[in-house]
Amino acid sequence: MQDILKYNLLFDALERGFALFSQSSCGQEASAGFIDQPVRTCVTIPSKGFFGCMPVYIEAEDLLVSKLVTAFPKNKDIPSHNAIVAVFDASCGVPRALLDGDIITTRRTAAASAVATKHLVNGEPKVLAILGCGVQGTSHYDALTAMFQLEKSGSARSNVRVDDG
Numbered sequence: 835m836q837d838i839l840k841y842n843l844l845f846d847a848l849e850r851g852f853a854l855f856s857q858s859s860c861g862q863e864a865s866a867g868f869i870d871q872p873v874r875t876c877v878t879i880p881s882k883g884f885f886g887c888m889p890v891y892i893e894a895e896d897l898l899v900s901k902l903v904t905a906f907p908k909n910k911d912i913p914s915h916n917a918i919v920a921v922f923d924a925s926c927g928v929p930r931a932l933l934d935g936d937i938i939t940t941r942r943t944a945a946a947s948a949v950a951t952k953h954l955v956n957g958e959p960k961v962l963a964i965l966g967c968g969v970q971g972t973s974h975y976d977a978l979t980a981m982f983q984l985e986k987s988g989s990a991r992s993n994v995r996v997d998d999g
């Protein structure tokens with residue numbers, strides 16, 4: 835998964851996916867293809883975390899996909915977020931693949947931030963500050979430095995990767 839999910843490929847795929855989702859949400863099903871993606875459903879594990887289910891139907895790909903993700907922020911020696919992604923054939927409902935969701939979550943989330951920043955930023959960004967430096971802090975550093983020519987970047991926390999250059 836690490837070898838497949840390169841940031842530059844992800845940026846393009848996410849841009850296409852977000853456009854498709856927006857068009858479908860605006861009722862432009864005919865051109866873009868229908869997408870049904872309800873808001874994530876979460877089960878709470880009191881004082882521990884949550885378990886989220888994130889299903890989608892993508893007509894253009896003829897796929898049914900759901901990520902299943904747990905978030906246990908107090909985990910110490912194991913990751914706080916863990917996920918799998920299940921893929922089904924939408925023409926017949928047969929399961930086609932079960933993917934590790936950890937790298938997908940790590941990189942998709944950061945790549946989505948980078949794509950959003952590209953569209954929302956005023957001018958060319960030069961400075962990046964990241965608060966917190968866990969999995970997402972690191973992947974956001976990787977994604978945003980892959981997207982932009984930054985002059986200065988860094989993160990605030992004692993266990994951090996600070997890069998100033």
Ligand SMILES: NC(=O)C1=CN([C@@H]2O[C@H](COP(=O)(O)OP(=O)(O)OC[C@H]3O[C@@H](n4cnc5c(N)ncnc54)[C@H](O)[C@@H]3O)[C@@H](O)[C@H]2O)C=CC1
Nearest residue numbers: 905907914915939943965966967968969970971990991993
């Ligand atoms: N929208 C999405 O698709 C996703 C959202 N997330 C969210 O992103 C956040 C980060 O997730 P991960 O990086 O995977 O978690 P992580 O557990 O790997 O990292 C969290 C980091 O925050 C640091 N931290 C905690 N309190 C802090 C504070 N007060 N000041 C500075 N740093 C602090 C911790 O030391 C740790 O390094 C979580 O809220 C998570 O739920 C994560 C994955 C996907």
Ligand SMILES: O=C([O-])C1=[NH+]CCC1
Nearest residue numbers: 886903904905915939
């Ligand atoms: O979309 C996601 O994968 C998550 N959102 C918050 C925790 C994990």
